[in-house]
Amino acid sequence: MLVWERPEPPERPAPAPLSRERIVRAAIRLADADGLDAVSLRKVAAVLGVGPMRLYGYIATKEELLDLMVDAVHVEIRPTGDGWREVLRSLAEATRQAAHRHEWLADLLGGRPRLGPATLAAGEAVVAGLGGVDLATVVPAVAAVNAYVVGAVRREITERRAERASGLDQAQWQAAFGPYLERTFATGRFPALASVVRDGPHLDADQTFRAGLDFLLDGIEARIRG
Known part of the structure; x- marks a missing residue:
């Protein structure tokens, strides 16, 4: 039992x-x-x-x-919203916030689903919120959002742990390795990467998470419309 x-x-x-x-x-x-x-x-x-x-x-x-x-x-993860897009966004944001409050959760997300009552209630809220979408889209869409959140959250928590272990925040780490990258890029072997580092946007964790989530939701929306 x-x-x-x-x-x-x-x-x-x-x-x-x-x-x-x-x-x-x-x-x-x-x-x-x-x-x-x-x-x-x-x-x-x-x-x-x-x-x-x-x-x-x-x-x-x-x-x-x-x-x-x-x-x-999972009592803290209660997806809400009007329409499938806001429900999936709420699921992603609520899961991320819970993992930031409880870092160890990042180590246990993914894999086989846990079937406790609070976890099932969160899943019920998500599927009910996507009631207007056919199940052939709902199942992979929810799986895609969950996979994105797991990857993003684990990256963020790993960065937190690295900061604590090294004593260097992200800006300090970048400053420490900056001269090495400049010497490497000066060889001309990595022009695409050099362009990204020198000219690309430098987003913080919140901006990175939300931009990636928007890309994913845009793709789901295209599939639903198509």
């Missing part, structure tokens, strides 16, 4: 009452502070002031705990 359907143990008097919600919230606090490496049933039990064995009545494995954590965060 999946964790979503398996009943919790009956309540019992204890110095530290437990529930799946308490366990998941404690795990999310650990992950928000120190990443997924900080999350284990032992560490969660310590935060809650109980022995690790007590948690196994509620959660059988760490994988179940991760599934519950992702589902809990």
Whole structure:
């Protein structure tokens, strides 16, 4: 029986009452502070002031705990809007914002879908919002938006982590490697790249995300109209 359907143990008097919600919230606090490496049933039990064995009545494995954590965060992802384009934009923006609040989410997005109630509710909101579009378009369109968001968010979170690890923000990193690029471009071997670096637009993360999303939505719109 999946964790979503398996009943919790009956309540019992204890110095530290437990529930799946308490366990998941404690795990999310650990992950928000120190990443997924900080999350284990032992560490969660310590935060809650109980022995690790007590948690196994509620959660059988760490994988179940991760599934519950992702589902809990999906409460923050509620796509809204008038028309399919705004619904898909809302899905993309809400997922990105949730990942920025919970960096560890970027490591768990993608792959097989998690089937918790909050995740299913988010999916229901998206599909319902695309009610005027045929399913042959809805399915690949939603998949394309999700794939774009996963890639974009992982790139952004990787940049954040690189800044923390190196002590250099993006501008400082570019300044450090600028002389090397100028020497390389001076050889004339990479004229197209040199043009991009010297003359192309230099967008920030928000602008880059929204421009790429617009390109994708424009393509979906062309398919729907066609």
